[in-house]
C-alpha cells in the first residue's frame with residue numbers, strides 16, 4: 213500500500229521577483245487603458261507577440277486571464293453566463309469563463325492588484341489559429357463588444373513535416389498584417405525593432421528551456437506545478453528584457469539546488485510526465501497529493517509550449533512562421549509521439565499522466581490511441597485522468613485521487 217504523509221515542497225525564492233514584474237506588467241496595461249498613452253493589443257498565447265511589441269503595442273493575453281479565473285476557482289460559476297449567450301458548455305472553458313467574467317464585470321486582477329478594476333480594453337485583437345479555432349471565436353466576440361479590429365493568422369493543423377509551403381504562407385500572412393497594425397498603432401513598422409523584440413524573445417525562450425530542463429536532474433529541483441506558475445513571464449512578457457533577467461535568476465537558483473541535490477519533492481521516488489492542460493482549480497491540491505506519494509510530476513508538454521527555438525533575427529518572418537508552426541499543438545500524432553518519447557527519455561520518467569480536458573480537445577492527446585501506442589513502444593506505463601482546465605464540475609476529486617494512487621502503486625510494484 214502506498215504510504216502517504218505530508219511531504220515538504222520546496223519554495224522557489226525567486227518567485228517574489230516574478231510577482232513584482234507581473235504586477236508591473238498589469239499596472240502598465242491598466243495605466244495605458246486609462247490614459248490611452250499606449251495602444252493595447254490582445255494576442256493569443258502563441259500569437260505573433262513579437263510583431264506587436266516591435267510596433268509599440270502593450271500586449272495582453274486573454275488566455276492568461278482564463279487561466280487566472282481557473283486558478284482562483286472563479287471560472288465554474290462564470291461559465292454559465294457565456295453558455296446563456298449560446299457558447300456551448302463543451303467548448304473551451306477559458307473562453308466561456310473569460311466571457312462570463314466580462315459579462316459579470318469581474319476579474320481576478322482586482323483581488324491581486326489594488327486599483328485594477330477591469331481588464332485593459334483592446335485597440336486591436338490579434339489571433340493565430342495554430343492552437344485552436346476557439347481563440348478566433350473568442351476574439352471575434354470581443355471585437356464586436358469593443359468595436360475594434362480583429363486581425364488573424366489562419367494556420368495549418370495536424371502538421372507532419374513543416375515544409376517551405378507552410379512557412380511561406382504563414383510568413384506572408386504575418387507580413388500582410390503590418391499596414392493595419394501601422395494604422396492602429398500610428399507607428400511605422402521598423403525591421404530593427406522587430407529584430408530587437410525577436411532577439412529578446414529568443415533569449416527568453418532559451419532561458420525558459422534551460423529552466424525546464426533542470427528537471428532532468430535526479431532528484432529534480434523543479435515540479436510541473438512550479439512550471440505552470442513560473443512560465444508567466446515567458447508567456448506575457450516575451451520580447452522584452454524583464455523575463456530574460458528573471459529567468460537568469462531562477463536558473464541560478466535551480467542550478468544551485470542541483471549542485472546541492474535539493475529536491476523539489478522531498479524523497480523523490482517516482483518521476484512523472486504530464487501530458488495535457490493543467491487543472492488550474494486543483495493545482496495546489498494536486499501538487500500536495502503527488503508530493504505525499506513521493507512523486508514528482510516534473511515535466512510537461514504544456515510548459516514547453518513557450519519554447520521558440522527557431523526564432524532567428526537574420527530571417528524574422530520566416531523564422532517566426534516556423535517557430536509558431538513547429539509547436540507541439542500544431543503537429544500530427546506521429547510527430548507528437550516522437551516528441552513525447554524523447555521527453556520521457558530526457559527527463560527519465562517512470563510514468564505518463566494524460567489529462568483528458570473535456571473542453572480542450574486540442575490539448576488532450578489521449579483520444580486517438582496515443583497512450584497505448586506509446587506504452588507499447590516505450591514500456592512506460594500511463595494513466596488517463598478525466599477533467600478540465602477550468603470547469604470544476606468536470607473534475608471528480610475522489611476518482612482522480614483513487615486512480616493516481618493506484619497508478620503509483622503500480623509503479624511501486626513494477627519497481628519490485
Ligand code: SF4
Nearest residue numbers: 304343344346572574
Ligand atoms: S488550446 Fe484549448 S485551452 Fe487553449 S484556447 Fe484553445 S481550446 Fe482553449
